[in-house]
Amino acid sequence: MRLAYLNEKLTALIKKHGFHEITIHGLRHTHASLLFEAGASIKEVQKRLGAFRYSNDNEHLYTCYRLSERANSGKIPKVY
Numbered sequence: 001m002r003l004a005y006l007n008e009k010l011t012a013l014i015k016k017h018g019f020h021e022i023t024i025h026g027l028r029h030t031h032a033s034l035l036f037e038a039g040a041s042i043k044e045v046q047k048r049l050g051a052f053r054y055s056n057d058n059e060h061l062y063t064c065y066r067l068s069e070r071a072n073s074g075k076i077p078k079v080y
Contacts (some may be wrong), residue, residue, distance in 0.1 A: 006024050010022070
């Protein structure tokens with residue numbers, strides 16, 4: 001399977017149903033963010049998502065984790 005295949009299929013689905021644009025990688029980041037919001041630890045999210053590129057994904061996971069931690073402590077307001 002070509003690497004772009006899933007993104008092409010997702011793009012077609014998005015256009016067909018009028019959804020907001022997102023890539024497979026964007027869905028992965030959204031999934032990680034939602035796990036943190038639900039209280040998962042960095043290690044739990046890493047295990048759930050499987051292999052990742054350390055430099056990019058780990059930085060994103062840490063940022064999401066810290067924001068989630070701050071939101072849950074009341075230091076920043078939730079926007080929903």
